[in-house]
Amino acid sequence: MVDPSQTGHGTRRPYRSPARRQGAADTRQRITAAASELFAEHGFAGTTVANIAARAEVAAPTIYATFGSKGAIVRALLAQxxxxxxxxxxxxxxxxxxxxxxxxxxxxxxxxxxxxxxxxxxxxxxxxxxxxxxxxxxxxxxxxxxxxxxxxxxxxxxxxxxxxxxxxxxxxxxxxxxxxxxxxxxxxxxxxxxxxxxxxxxxxxxxxxxxxx
Missing domain, CATH: 1.10.357 (Tetracycline Repressor; domain 2)
Incomplete structure (x- = not known):
């Protein structure tokens, strides 16, 4: 029996979960919303990644994995x-x-x-x-x-x-x-x-x- 996860060349098809994509989008939105609020309250210099993580209710490494830096969050906000x-x-x-x-x-x-x-x-x-x-x-x-x-x-x-x-x-x-x-x-x-x-x-x-x- 052929494994349905395999292509004709034996290469496993990448699995893309709609729920996972939606979860990533929700996390990204929570981070940018939290950052926007904190920038308004404390300015860019007065806001840390840890502050943003706490407000967004995510781990700090999640922010770095999603955006890479605090400046990149501002870049995402500007793009909106x-x-x-x-x-x-x-x-x-x-x-x-x-x-x-x-x-x-x-x-x-x-x-x-x-x-x-x-x-x-x-x-x-x-x-x-x-x-x-x-x-x-x-x-x-x-x-x-x-x-x-x-x-x-x-x-x-x-x-x-x-x-x-x-x-x-x-x-x-x-x-x-x-x-x-x-x-x-x-x-x-x-x-x-x-x-x-x-x-x-x-x-x-x-x-x-x-x-x-």
Whole structure:
């Protein structure tokens, strides 16, 4: 009788348990949730892997096996930012909006939603700024944000909405600088603005810098 666990070449098929996969996903979610809470309470430097393990009710070696380092947990949290802020939905809204002023207003709303929903993670990333995983993800995020803005600028150029003499490249530079996290933190933390105040200011600034009078 042929062993059903064997292939025709005598190689054992890898066993993949749906329950095991779900258990691993649940463990990963518990770890990231616990880390997010602790980063909010104590900051990145004030949070240890042991703290995270205790809050997530897992062993510390489980965290290292799942992520590898505390910085890698921040990387995983940052990777969730756009998903948590409904990036796909906002992208559709921005793309479908034909009026240049309204398109930039929606983009400012999305930028605010993205940054506002991730304040804790952003603060933790700043605390882990020297971690190679964070540096890599920050650079990746900057490239991704620039690619998204390039589509917006191209749409404005197509309907000749850019000011005379402003190239698409320079318009992209302006938009990329204005929508960075540094200005958001300066406004909301440094100046104690509300998210609505930041959104209105960013909208006006983008329209002023990117559209013909």
């Amino acid at each position: 930012m756009e998903q948590n802020a409904d990036s796909a939905g906002w992208t559709r809204r921005i793309t479908l909006e034909k009026d240049p002023h309204a398109k930039l207003a929606v983009f400012a709303q999305w930028t605010t939603a993205l940054l506002s929903s991730s304040k804790t993670v952003i603060a933790a990333a700043r605390g882990a700024a020297a971690d190679p995983a964070i540096i890599e993800l920050r650079d990746e995020g900057d490239r991704h944000r620039r690619q998204g803005l390039a589509a917006v600028i191209a749409a404005l150029a197509q309907v000749k909405a850019l000011p005379p003499g402003l190239s698409q490249e320079h318009a992209l530079d302006r938009a990329w600088m204005l929508t960075g996290v540094e200005l958001y933190l300066a406004a909301t933390e440094g100046c104690h603005w509300s998210d609505k105040q930041y959104e209105e200011w960013l909208t006006a600034l983008l329209q002023q810098q990117l559209l013909s009078p």
